Amino acid sequence: ISTLLIDKVTPQQAPGEARTTNTTNMYSELAQRSVVDIVSVACMVWSSWAAGNVLDHFGGPALVAEIVIGSVFGPHAMQLISDKYLHALALIGDMGLLMLVFEGGLTMDVDHLKEMGHKAFAIASTGTLLPVLLGWGLMYLLGFGAVESFASGTALSATAIGFALRLLQDAKMVKTQKGQLITAAAMIDDVLSLVVLAMLNAVTSTVTIWSLLQPLVATLMIFTLGWSIRSLLEKIVSSPSSAPYQAVMKFHGVSTVDQMPNTPTWVFISGFAALSLGLAWVSDLVQSTHLLGVFMAGLIFNTMPEAVKCWEECGITETILPWAVRLFFSASVGFSIPVREMFEVRAIKSGLMLTVAAFVGKYFSGWLAADFTTKSGFITCTQIGCAMIGRGELGFVIAGDAMMEGLLTDISYSSTVWALVLATLFGPILFRWSLSIGQKQYPDPEDKQIMFELEQNIDAISEKA
Numbered sequence: 001i002s003t004l005l006i007d008k009v010t011p012q013q014a015p016g017e018a019r020t021t022n023t024t025n026m027y028s029e030l031a032q033r034s035v036v037d038i039v040s041v042a043c044m045v046w047s048s049w050a051a052g053n054v055l056d057h058f059g060g061p062a063l064v065a066e067i068v069i070g071s072v073f074g075p076h077a078m079q080l081i082s083d084k085y086l087h088a089l090a091l092i093g094d095m096g097l098l099m100l101v102f103e104g105g106l107t108m109d110v111d112h113l114k115e116m117g118h119k120a121f122a123i124a125s126t127g128t129l130l131p132v133l134l135g136w137g138l139m140y141l142l143g144f145g146a147v148e149s150f151a152s153g154t155a156l157s158a159t160a161i162g163f164a165l166r167l168l169q170d171a172k173m174v175k176t177q178k179g180q181l182i183t184a185a186a187m188i189d190d191v192l193s194l195v196v197l198a199m200l201n202a203v204t205s206t207v208t209i210w211s212l213l214q215p216l217v218a219t220l221m222i223f224t225l226g227w228s229i230r231s232l233l234e235k236i237v238s239s240p241s242s243a244p245y246q247a248v249m250k251f252h253g254v255s256t257v258d259q260m261p262n263t264p265t266w267v268f269i270s271g272f273a274a275l276s277l278g279l280a281w282v283s284d285l286v287q288s289t290h291l292l293g294v295f296m297a298g299l300i301f302n303t304m305p306e307a308v309k310c311w312e313e314c315g316i317t318e319t320i321l322p323w324a325v326r327l328f329f330s331a332s333v334g335f336s337i338p339v340r341e342m343f344e345v346r347a348i349k350s351g352l353m354l355t356v357a358a359f360v361g362k363y364f365s366g367w368l369a370a371d372f373t374t375k376s377g378f379i380t381c382t383q384i385g386c387a388m389i390g391r392g393e394l395g396f397v398i399a400g401d402a403m404m405e406g407l408l409t410d411i412s413y414s415s416t417v418w419a420l421v422l423a424t425l426f427g428p429i430l431f432r433w434s435l436s437i438g439q440k441q442y443p444d445p446e447d448k449q450i451m452f453e454l455e456q457n458i459d460a461i462s463e464k465a
Helices: 002-008 015-057 062-073 083-106 110-141 146-155 161-170 177-203 209-238 243-252 265-285 290-301 305-313 320-336 345-368 375-387 393-404 410-441 445-464
Strands: none
Touching: 015 062, 015 083, 015 320, 062 161, 062 320, 062 410, 083 161, 083 177, 083 265, 083 290, 083 305, 083 320, 110 146, 110 177, 110 345, 110 410, 146 393, 146 410, 161 177, 161 320, 161 375, 161 410, 177 209, 177 290, 177 375, 209 243, 209 265, 209 290, 265 290, 265 305, 290 305, 320 393, 345 375, 345 410, 375 410, 393 410
C-alpha cells in the first residue's frame, strides 16, 4: 500500500491532497479486486462441494468431482482464481492432508499392523516397482529415450495416501482390517516413492551410494524415533505406578487414578498440532516424507484412549477436516493438472497406453493381499489393488521435476500427466465398484458383526418396550 501511495504522488500535487485522493481510489480498486477474488474462490469451493455431493449421490467418489472442478478453475484452464491465492488455497489443502494422515495414524489398530506389516510392505514394494518397470518398458517401445522412459515410469510409482484415506473414509472402512492394510501399504508406498525420486535425481547429478540410500535411512530413523516415543508413552499410560504418572497425579493433587480429572480438549488439540508439525519438520529436514512424521504422531497418541475420544468428539472431523480435505483435492491436486498441454495427438495416444501400465502395476500389487484363487480372495485382492491405483500430488511433483531437469520432453510429460490424471479419476471409481461387488457376494465379517449387534440391540429394546 505504501508503495502504491508513493507512486501516485506527483510533484505537481500537494502531498496531503494527493494522498487523500489516491488513497480513496486505491482502496476502491483493492475493494473491487477483493470482491472478485472472494466470489471466485467461493464459487470454486461451493462448486467442488456441490459436484462432490452430486457424484456421491449417484454412487461415485466425491473426490473425482473435486479434482475436476479444481482443474477447471485452476491456472491451466479457465484461470478463474487469482495467482496470489493459488498457493494459499493449495497450502490449506495440504494442511487438510496432514490432518487426514494424522487421523489415519491415530485410529490405526497397532496390533493388527504388527500382524500385517510384512504383507503391507510386500504390497507397497510391488506397487512401487511394477509401474516403474512397465512404464519404462512401454515408453521405450513407443520410441522415447531410455532415461526419458525411466523418468516417466518413476512418476507412476507413487500411490497417494490422501486418496486412499479419503476413499476409506467415504466407505467407512478406516478402522476395518482391510482399511488398515490399505493405509499401511499406501504409507509405505509413499515412502518408497521418495527413494525412487532420489534415484531419479541421482540421474541428473553425480550418483553416489549415499544419495540413493539417504531417503531410506532417514525414513528408518523417523520410524524408529516415533516408535520409541510411542513405546515409552504406552508404558507410562499403562502403569499408574510409574514415576511420570505419579508426578502427574501429584500435580493434580489426587491419590488414585479414578480421581484424575479429564484432560481439557485444548490440551490434546495443542499436543496433536505440536507433535505432528514437529515430526513433520524433522522428517522433511532429514530428507524423508513429512507425511510419515505426521502419521507417526498419530500413532504416538494412539496409545491414549482419551486422546482418540477427544479427536472424535471435538468436532474437527465434522467441520474443519472435510473442507480442508476438499481443498486438497480441488486445489493441491486440481491446480497442478496441465489441461491445455495435454491435447496433442501423440500425447493422448501414448498417455492412454501409459495409463494401462499405471493401472496394471498397482492393481496386481493387491494380489499379494489374499489367496486370489478363491472367489472371496480374488474380490479382496481386487479391492486392495483398486485402492492403490489413485495417484496424488507426488506423481505430479516427480513429473514436474523431471521436466525441469530436461529428462522429459513436452510430449512425454503430457503423456505422463494423462496417465496420472486418468488413474486419479478412475481409480476411486474402480474401488467403489469393487466394494459394491464384494458387498453383494461376500459381505465383510465385520459388517455381519455390526448387523448382529444392531439386531441384538433392537431385540433388547423391543423386549423392554
